[in-house]
Amino acid sequence: MNDTVMPHVDFRSDTVTRPSAGMRKAMADAEVGDAVYDEDPTTNRLESMAAERLGMEAALFFPSATQANLAGFMAHCGRGDEYIVGQTAHAYRDEGGGAAVLGSIQPQPLPNEPDGIIDLDAITSAIKPDDFHNPVTRLLTLENTFNGLPLPEDYLQNAIELARSNGVSTHLDGARIMNAAVAAGREASAIAGRFDSVSLCLSKGLGAPVGALLAGSTELIARAKRIRKTLGGGMRQTGVLAAAGIYALEHNVSRMREDHDRANRLSEVFREFPELGAGEARTNMVFLSPEGVDMRAFTAFMGDRDIITGSAHGKLRWVTHLDIDDEAIESVRRACKEFFGR
Numbered sequence: 626m627n628d629t630v631m632p633h634v635d636f637r638s639d640t641v642t643r644p645s646a647g648m649r650k651a652m653a654d655a656e657v658g659d660a661v662y663d664e665d666p667t668t669n670r671l672e673s674m675a676a677e678r679l680g681m682e683a684a685l686f687f688p689s690a691t692q693a694n695l696a697g698f699m700a701h702c703g704r705g706d707e708y709i710v711g712q713t714a715h716a717y718r719d720e721g722g723g724a725a726v727l728g729s730i731q732p733q734p735l736p737n738e739p740d741g742i743i744d745l746d747a748i749t750s751a752i753k754p755d756d757f758h759n760p761v762t763r764l765l766t767l768e769n770t771f772n773g774l775p776l777p778e779d780y781l782q783n784a785i786e787l788a789r790s791n792g793v794s795t796h797l798d799g800a801r802i803m804n805a806a807v808a809a810g811r812e813a814s815a816i817a818g819r820f821d822s823v824s825l826c827l828s829k830g831l832g833a834p835v836g837a838l839l840a841g842s843t844e845l846i847a848r849a850k851r852i853r854k855t856l857g858g859g860m861r862q863t864g865v866l867a868a869a870g871i872y873a874l875e876h877n878v879s880r881m882r883e884d885h886d887r888a889n890r891l892s893e894v895f896r897e898f899p900e901l902g903a904g905e906a907r908t909n910m911v912f913l914s915p916e917g918v919d920m921r922a923f924t925a926f927m928g929d930r931d932i933i934t935g936s937a938h939g940k941l942r943w944v945t946h947l948d949i950d951d952e953a954i955e956s957v958r959r960a961c962k963e964f965f966g967r
């Protein structure tokens with residue numbers, strides 16, 4: 626738990642964490658320069674570190690994962706090209722349609738299966754033939770973890786091979802790639818390094834206040850840098866922020882195992898009350914699809930006990946993170962017992 630005051634037990638998202646004392650000190654002590662002139666030593670160090678961790682040649686610091694994804698799409702695709710993306714993927718549904726709005730890139734959304742994958746046959750059918758009537762299918766983008774689910778390794782390999790054999794590049798929205806890596810007991814590079822590009826978010830389970838990275842080949846990152854400038858993402862003394870990112874990569878990756886264990890315990894608590902329809906926790910998220918339970922009353926009851934939860938895709942979403950400790954899980958157990966009267 627952080628040393629800062631906790632007004633609530635907040636399970637809405639892993640984005641709600643506040644920087645720890647150690648992270649704040651690293652930020653205060655950061656050596657800085659003008660990053661637009663490539664003169665910020667801390668940002669340069671974070672970019673090299675992230676490239677190495679993700680198994681890529683180069684990486685670039687961004688203010689947000691939304692901008693990192695968008696710059697990635699624009700670096701891969703030209704005007705009128707298309708990218709294949711999951712119908713419920715963050716990069717399609719929750720990023721303001723940036724690829725279309727700002728990149729003139731047409732999305733080709735395809736359904737996400739319950740385990741987060743996009744069916745390979747559906748991808749094959751969606752890749753357009755080389756015909757002047759069609760947009761050029763340039764990119765396949767996947768998300769890992771997807772709603773807290775790590776995508777199966779063999780699926781990732783097959784999807785990448787399918788894309789490559791059709792001349793289509795691959796991008797991974799790896800906002801939570803570190804959760805996937807920790808869950809698999811593997812280095813992130815073993816998962817991300819096979820893609821042509823990957824985004825990584827520092828302000829989710831990694832606990833930094835701001836920041837994301839896009840990693841890929843040196844050539845792709847050089848293109849993305851030009852695009853980042855166009856998008857207004859060229860920032861100056863970013864070392865203050867990059868220091869938080871370095872601290873996060875050094876201190877907050879392997880400890881994600883604790884978040885996953887707590888999510889697992891949370892799922893067990895909820896399963897004591899079958900009507901909550903609790904799903905399994907594969908990383909740091911638990912979803913509830915209650916039956917015969919008034920969701921609003923349940924959420925309000927929790928809220929009255931300072932326990933905040935969120936919703937996603939018609940379900941209640943509970944996310945564990947740096948600011949959720951064992952006592953927080955116990956407080957949910959007590960509240961559930963009280964709510965159900967048993």
Ligand SMILES: Cc1ncc(COP(=O)(O)O)c(C=O)c1O
Pocket residue numbers: 688689690691692715716768798800801826828837
């Ligand atoms: C899977 C995924 N990708 C990308 C993003 C975008 O991150 P940001 O809020 O830093 O733009 C999010 C944010 O929740 C996300 O969940």
